[in-house]
Amino acid sequence: MKNSLYLKKYVQMHPDNKMGWYLLGKEYEKSGQQGKANYCFNQSGGIYEAFETSRVPSDIWLEYEQKLLKQAEDAERKRRRIRRAAVALMILILVLIPSVESPQRQSLAEESANPREEVQAAAAAGDMPEKTGTSKGEGAAAEAGQPASGTVFTALGEDDGDGKAHLLAGEMSIAQKSRNRLAVLTMKRQGKWLLWSRDLPVSYTMLSGGKGKMTYQSYNAKDCACKPEDQEALQSAAAKWTLEQEELALLYSAMAAYRDKNGALPKSVNDLTRPFPENWVSGRTPRMQEAFAPMAEWMQSGDSSSKGQEGGSGETASGANTPSSPFASTWGQEPFLQERLEIIVDKAAHRLAVVSGDKLIRSYKVGLGGERTPEGKYKISIKVMNPNGRDDGEFGSRGMQLSDTNYAIHGTDEPDSVGKDESKGCIRMRRADIEELFDLVPLGTPVLISKGVLPDLPLVPKERFLTKPKQDQTNPHQTYHWL
Known part of the structure; x- marks a missing residue:
């Protein structure tokens, strides 16, 4: 793909060079990016049909491509200087x-x-x-x-x-x-x-x-x-901005997870705050309500799904330049935390962290089960309040199941076990920590369980991130048998 980088810069500088567009399209085609390839072929005009049906010896075309690449490389070296x-x-x-x-x-x-x-x-x-x-x-x-x-x-x-x-x-x-x-x-x-x-x-x-x-x-x-x-x-004002970025990160992550499952973005915040088991978020904030439409526009214009867990870009949403926009307080007119929230569990440090790319948002001490706690990648498949009908039982006031397994992140009625390996494999958290985590991450959040990946330090705010749940998020019809 090195050639595609040079050719991309070349066509940006010389958009009228049809052959440059054609060669860039062939590079994308080689790497399996057919959508980008088709766009380039369209920009190349008649060059595409002429080349695809031409009987001109391939070495002539190769010589032309090498000359074009050399021009692009020379220009790139100059830009680097x-x-x-x-x-x-x-x-x-x-x-x-x-x-x-x-x-x-x-x-x-x-x-x-x-x-x-x-x-x-x-x-x-x-x-x-x-x-x-x-x-x-x-x-x-x-x-x-x-x-x-x-x-x-x-x-x-x-x-x-x-x-x-x-x-x-x-x-x-x-x-x-x-x-x-x-x-x-x-x-x-x-x-x-x-x-x-x-x-x-x-x-x-x-x-x-x-x-x-x-x-x-x-x-x-x-x-x-x-x-x-x-x-x-x-x-x-900076403290208000950082809180706002956490709200926007939750909203973006929930909308992206919803799209992964349903093939389209939610139509409103109400689609994210339905009763269990469709409680993508545990509640909403006024800023999340205001930000929904601009966030949807930003995600659609940027095609954020193209980077998997990472956030989208593209052109700034048309409503983002107004002072009332949820993005107006951020330089660049886009959310600052542009990569979806993810949970990482470090078995060696007994730590659970919420991250966005390389930014460590939270870090909690957790209880584990030693070798009984499996390593690997999971997703939050269930979010439930008061598991088994109680907020003071063995699973505490909140539980979040890991994929289709009997493992979960949940509260505990044995807070002294946090920091130790006394569970049967689940991840135990103190009440204040699990309740903040429950509100901070949406359904569908990726979870990575590993060793030696997190620093052993606490990272929690004085005022916890809490939403105001309005929907019923209990599940009294099922008894959970988490480990």
């Missing part, structure tokens, strides 16, 4: 700015002969993902425009220098447009995981002033001997 230089410059700027000790925002006013053109080139050639079913790239999304006032948020890992440069390039690339101030939150890193939290600290803000100017304000006491006047208010 520009990208490296631009990223290095952005990182240098961001490293140097915080050293200025001032209670006021610092302004980057250095202008090149044509700063907009230079940074646009850097953004176009930089680390912006193409449309592959996950994310269309924050810099590109910023071009879609933002509300004229207010603050939008995003988050980066504490060691993500490339991400900082990418954000700066995206901001400066739209310097002629009025847009919101961007507030960047910082996530700590533990191994491969980025630790999500309701109280992620605001690290810095950026605001494009036009004509190559950028206003940058540090909110990190280590970087700036200052305390901005709006620090508390901004941190409070």
Whole structure:
């Protein structure tokens, strides 16, 4: 598929080259991506029919393809050189700015002969993902425009220098447009995981002033001997944003799981909040209600199903640019947590985590059954309140069955067994933990049971994620015999 990457970039730069479209289509056809291949063949016009019926020796066509690929490779190498230089410059700027000790925002006013053109080139050639079913790239999304006032948020890992440069390039690339101030939150890193939290600290803000100017304000006491006047208010707004992203992640994951089973997205939130056994989510929040229609539009336009568990991208939903949109507070006008929620159980650490891609959303201590707890991949097939008619029985107040097995994630009437191997194979949780987990993940959530995959650290918010269930989620007609 290396050739397809070069050819894809080539046709983007030369959309009128019919032969380039045809050759790209053949690359997709070789890899089994017939839908993409057909699209390319349609763009190639008469070249497709001419080639498919032509008797021209294949070595002539091969020579043409090699010449075309060489042109594309040369162009790509040039773009890489520009990208490296631009990223290095952005990182240098961001490293140097915080050293200025001032209670006021610092302004980057250095202008090149044509700063907009230079940074646009850097953004176009930089680390912006193409449309592959996950994310269309924050810099590109910023071009879609933002509300004229207010603050939008995003988050980066504490060691993500490339991400900082990418954000700066995206901001400066739209310097002629009025847009919101961007507030960047910082996530700590533990191994491969980025630790999500309701109280992620605001690290810095950026605001494009036009004509190559950028206003940058540090909110990190280590970087700036200052305390901005709006620090508390901004941190409070950030906490609301992180909660909102959890609500959107639940809604997206539930809608995606519903589509997996039924072949189509739900028509309304009511389809997700039916009584047992169709209780895809345990309840709803006002934000989930407001976000349903924009989320459905975003998922349909982005074809998020093409990446399996990962979120969709595509064009921003038409309603996402309004200030009332559930996506309006996020830089890029899309949900921040774009990969479906998943549960991971680490038998070695006695940990159960909720993750979205490389972001660790929650981490609970659990009780297991040692070797009696099986390893492998499962899905939440049943969510039931008060298993066997009680909230204080051996399975506690909540239970979630793993596929068609007798194993489940459930509460317990023996809380001291959490952290130990005393079950017959099931996963035991404390009451507050299982009740939050029950509300946080939908029916159909993937579950991976393994060893040595999670850090042994707690990760729960002070205020738990809880919805307000309105439907009956009990099942008094069945006695469960989980292990």
